[in-house]
Amino acid sequence: MTRSEIINKVHGRSSMFIICRSKHELRICRPRICVDYRRVVNYMKAEIVSTGTELLLGETLNTSAHYLTGKLSLLGIEVDYHTTVGDNPKRLEQILRQAIERTDIIVTTGGLGPTADDLTKELVAKVLDLKMEIDAPSSENIKQFFSRRKAPMPSSNEKQAFFPKGSKVLPNPIGTAPGAIIEKKGKTVIILPGPPFEMQPMFDNYVWPELVSMIGPHVERMNERVLKVFGMGESSIEKVLDDLMNLPNLTMALLAKRAEMHIRLVARSTEITSGEAKMALDQAEEEIRRRLGNKVFGRDQETMISIVGKALISKDLTISTAESCTGGLLGAAFTQEPGSSKFYLGGAVSYSNALKQSLLGVDEESLKAFGAVSEEVAKEMAEGIRSKTGSALAVSTTGIAGPDGGTNEKPVGLVYIGFATANGVHAEKFQFYGERESVRQLTVQAALNGVRLYVKQ
Amino acid sequence: MTRSEIINKVHGRSSMFIICRSKHELRICRPRICVDYRRVVNYMKAEIVSTGTELLLGETLNTSAHYLTGKLSLLGIEVDYHTTVGDNPKRLEQILRQAIERTDIIVTTGGLGPTADDLTKELVAKVLDLKMEIDAPSSENIKQFFSRRKAPMPSSNEKQAFFPKGSKVLPNPIGTAPGAIIEKKGKTVIILPGPPFEMQPMFDNYVWPELVSMIGPHVERMNERVLKVFGMGESSIEKVLDDLMNLPNLTMALLAKRAEMHIRLVARSTEITSGEAKMALDQAEEEIRRRLGNKVFGRDQETMISIVGKALISKDLTISTAESCTGGLLGAAFTQEPGSSKFYLGGAVSYSNALKQSLLGVDEESLKAFGAVSEEVAKEMAEGIRSKTGSALAVSTTGIAGPDGGTNEKPVGLVYIGFATANGVHAEKFQFYGERESVRQLTVQAALNGVRLYVKQ
Numbered sequence: 001m002t003r004s005e006i007i008n009k010v011h012g013r014s015s016m017f018i019i020c021r022s023k024h025e026l027r028i029c030r031p032r033i034c035v036d037y038r039r040v041v042n043y044m045k046a047e048i049v050s051t052g053t054e055l056l057l058g059e060t061l062n063t064s065a066h067y068l069t070g071k072l073s074l075l076g077i078e079v080d081y082h083t084t085v086g087d088n089p090k091r092l093e094q095i096l097r098q099a100i101e102r103t104d105i106i107v108t109t110g111g112l113g114p115t116a117d118d119l120t121k122e123l124v125a126k127v128l129d130l131k132m133e134i135d136a137p138s139s140e141n142i143k144q145f146f147s148r149r150k151a152p153m154p155s156s157n158e159k160q161a162f163f164p165k166g167s168k169v170l171p172n173p174i175g176t177a178p179g180a181i182i183e184k185k186g187k188t189v190i191i192l193p194g195p196p197f198e199m200q201p202m203f204d205n206y207v208w209p210e211l212v213s214m215i216g217p218h219v220e221r222m223n224e225r226v227l228k229v230f231g232m233g234e235s236s237i238e239k240v241l242d243d244l245m246n247l248p249n250l251t252m253a254l255l256a257k258r259a260e261m262h263i264r265l266v267a268r269s270t271e272i273t274s275g276e277a278k279m280a281l282d283q284a285e286e287e288i289r290r291r292l293g294n295k296v297f298g299r300d301q302e303t304m305i306s307i308v309g310k311a312l313i314s315k316d317l318t319i320s321t322a323e324s325c326t327g328g329l330l331g332a333a334f335t336q337e338p339g340s341s342k343f344y345l346g347g348a349v350s351y352s353n354a355l356k357q358s359l360l361g362v363d364e365e366s367l368k369a370f371g372a373v374s375e376e377v378a379k380e381m382a383e384g385i386r387s388k389t390g391s392a393l394a395v396s397t398t399g400i401a402g403p404d405g406g407t408n409e410k411p412v413g414l415v416y417i418g419f420a421t422a423n424g425v426h427a428e429k430f431q432f433y434g435e436r437e438s439v440r441q442l443t444v445q446a447a448l449n450g451v452r453l454y455v456k457q
Numbered sequence: 458m459t460r461s462e463i464i465n466k467v468h469g470r471s472s473m474f475i476i477c478r479s480k481h482e483l484r485i486c487r488p489r490i491c492v493d494y495r496r497v498v499n500y501m502k503a504e505i506v507s508t509g510t511e512l513l514l515g516e517t518l519n520t521s522a523h524y525l526t527g528k529l530s531l532l533g534i535e536v537d538y539h540t541t542v543g544d545n546p547k548r549l550e551q552i553l554r555q556a557i558e559r560t561d562i563i564v565t566t567g568g569l570g571p572t573a574d575d576l577t578k579e580l581v582a583k584v585l586d587l588k589m590e591i592d593a594p595s596s597e598n599i600k601q602f603f604s605r606r607k608a609p610m611p612s613s614n615e616k617q618a619f620f621p622k623g624s625k626v627l628p629n630p631i632g633t634a635p636g637a638i639i640e641k642k643g644k645t646v647i648i649l650p651g652p653p654f655e656m657q658p659m660f661d662n663y664v665w666p667e668l669v670s671m672i673g674p675h676v677e678r679m680n681e682r683v684l685k686v687f688g689m690g691e692s693s694i695e696k697v698l699d700d701l702m703n704l705p706n707l708t709m710a711l712l713a714k715r716a717e718m719h720i721r722l723v724a725r726s727t728e729i730t731s732g733e734a735k736m737a738l739d740q741a742e743e744e745i746r747r748r749l750g751n752k753v754f755g756r757d758q759e760t761m762i763s764i765v766g767k768a769l770i771s772k773d774l775t776i777s778t779a780e781s782c783t784g785g786l787l788g789a790a791f792t793q794e795p796g797s798s799k800f801y802l803g804g805a806v807s808y809s810n811a812l813k814q815s816l817l818g819v820d821e822e823s824l825k826a827f828g829a830v831s832e833e834v835a836k837e838m839a840e841g842i843r844s845k846t847g848s849a850l851a852v853s854t855t856g857i858a859g860p861d862g863g864t865n866e867k868p869v870g871l872v873y874i875g876f877a878t879a880n881g882v883h884a885e886k887f888q889f890y891g892e893r894e895s896v897r898q899l900t901v902q903a904a905l906n907g908v909r910l911y912v913k914q
Contacts, residue, residue, distance in 0.1 A: 050539075055523075055526075055539070056526060056530075056535075056536045056537065056538075056539070057526065057527070057530050057536075058523055058524070058525075058526035058527020058528065058529075058530050058531075058536075060523075061518070061520060061523045062519060062522070062523065062539070063518065065519070065541070066512075066515060066517075066518045066519065067515070068515075069512075069513055069514065069515040070514070070515020070516075071515070072515075073513075073514050073515050074515075078513075079513045079514075079515075080513065080542070080543065080545075080548065081513075081540065081541065081542055081548075081552075082507075082512070082513070082519070082539065082540070082541035083538065083539070083540050083541075084522070084538060084539035084540075085537070085538055086537065088537075091537065091538075095538075224514075233608075234570060234571065234572070235571050235572075235611035235613055235614055236608070236611065238571070238572055238611070238613065239611055239613075253510055253511065254572070255511050255516070255517070256570075256632075256652055258654060264511070264514075264516065266514075320812075321785070321806065323785070323788070325792075326789070326792075327785075327788045327789045327791065327792025327793075327797070327801075328778070328780070328784075328785030328786060328787065328788025328789040328790075328791075328792065328804070328806065329785060329786075329789040330785065331780070331784045331785025331788075331806040331808075332783070332784050332785040332786040332789050332897075333785075334784065334785075335782075335783075335784025335785065335806075335808060336784075336893075336894070337893075338858075338859070338860055338861055338893060339861070340784070340808070341808060341809065344784075344808050345808060345809045345811070345812055346805065346806040346807045346808040346809055346812040346816065347785070347805070347806045348803065348804070348805050348806070348816070349778065349785065349788040349792075349803040349804045349805070349806065350803045351788075351792060351797070351798060351801050351802060351803040352798065352802045352803055354802070354846075354847075355777075355802055355803040355846060358845065358846075359803065359805070359816075359845065359846075388815065388816065389811075389812060389815075389816075390811075401795075402795070403795055404795055404796070431605070431606075433605070433606075433631070434630075434631050434654075435631070435658070436793075436794075436795060437793070438631070438654070440789075
């Protein structure tokens, strides 16, 4: 049996949140849930309910659920469900009932327009058993919205000024649909408009401060960190980190990107201070880096190219590129971030064999003897561009991106990456899998990673 | 009261679909639902169930639900709900039960990985009351996946070869997680992996043909066409096409992409024949092309580069590139599709002024007098690479991608694109807006569009 313990009452606007400790976990809870000593504490949970038929036609991507989830997570509120439903009153009512039943905070987007099928407020009122009443300032704002535009106000817009009784109305400076926060029986329903450019400012300006003032400064405690890994798969990482996966004060999740693995750490702190969460993350990061070594290339906002660029600048090294199968993607990666002219000089895209000879001075004999996709040609390409540009380092790519052009000896995905420096030249052989774009992207990442490891020496 | 009427039985693989008419709408239905004459016909409904804690942390945007919804809509299958739930067995089971209860087709994404919290297949089996059993070909594929990489197969990957009994297993050429289609008691559950770059090819290659063969050739009736426009904004297009926006047999929607506008046409036909829908689309396309002229560059799966590549091949022209602000992106675009070596020779990325001189022979005086971002230098770059490579055409880019480096005279977003041919050389000036990556992408699209218009002459 786990007991929960009240750590701190938060004297926010509604004084209804409390920080609790349950075993090793701290969460922000409702008193009615939190002071229940008989069972494991129930954390405050949220559901995002998106309405709008356009979301269910594959026309519009639901970026709002993503946005709101990120924000709520930052506050330590656990988002358990996203639910999307069309402008259908029966289904929306059922979804709202279910959301209010199973979570504590329900955030809706959409269904606040003037048309007959916009019914979110009305259905929230029905589900919470509240009457609808007019909000005079909203009514005035909507009238002004139209008079500013010298347009007559359609009578249908009148309904946008009506809200469930007891609503805290949230103004909409961009459109005609105000939002609302409604609290009843320990549940909070936050009603926001559908268009992201109306929803986001309303959330940031009105809902976020409201939530922060309710929850208090303890939000810093919920800390996260992402470690980025190149050159190891999901299961290999899991094997190496197996015993760290279920630490009492930390959750760890693996996320596969095209050419990278991300390890996401979230600290669950047993103290209110944010310092402890940071310490847990620091310790975990140190241990993971110790085990995975230089497979870990960065963390959080860092990208492979930002790491490589920083390293080149700090060592005052310049670089140039000679690309075949990547066709320019490697140069594009080097120049992706501002300030890349400090280390990247340029290069050649030698897609044809003739250009490998004329632009890079690759030996015709090498092309004949070993083929364009070979260790020898990769080395000559790197040396060639380095001598043309006078860069400290040079990287080359030559490979078979597919889907055609593969043979038994040289299958699709075979890539050679050449590295030339003042100390000499070498090439590495890779066998990638996947479709053409994957092979090209993996080649770029492997080339950047090779530069990273070289510069790090 | 609306009566539904059976228009046609579809003798697909499972013979379980029927085309019905309800008032003016045609839908694809299950017989058991469709032959109910007493009330409005209930259309075949789908739910997308996305699993993955990363979706509920605001880390990953749920693009898969959007993608799948668009595809199912095209087939006339009504998507009623999107539901997202974390890697939590209790919640996922409850969501699956609910989905199977309230819809006919359930598509899941995610939860097929090798780790202990990947439980989608196991929970689908539980909810449908099926045993799990090993699929020998999948087991073999997973073993080969690791042996190709010369890596030992972690024992945790074994579970990826187990499926609910009776599954039609869908191979995954990119990762280790196969998908599955399971039919039981008139319900279809389609299980797909989480990463979009694995999910999308699996859906396109295996699920789409399966659904089409189940539903029959009548899907053509739900016909869509996308026309792609370069060089006009949303409101200009809307103005020109205003009277076409609400045709009785066609819906038209505009969708803004970074550098393109897409006009999505969907034909609503009152007849079964696909001919009528096609005719409506053909007429609309003809009229739109008449009004927008060569601003329309392609349709449906065609991309700017596929159009340009086809045009170059058909006229037997070769091309090379000299890039500054795009840093290789233009070469990468030219080599994006297989077969690009037929027209693309290669080029130079002359990011530094020194390389503009040494690789391309740009005059030092021009750089001094006009600056690197100038009409003169753009022209010399194009001429330079054309004479180096001997290509029929050459394109160059030089501009200020930002965010730094802009001045009053030469603001961020100023770009010159040079075009050199046997007939001479010219450069066009562009002023783009947006952040660095937008300016670079817009430059690439404008360069490709310039080539398209030249080759079309």
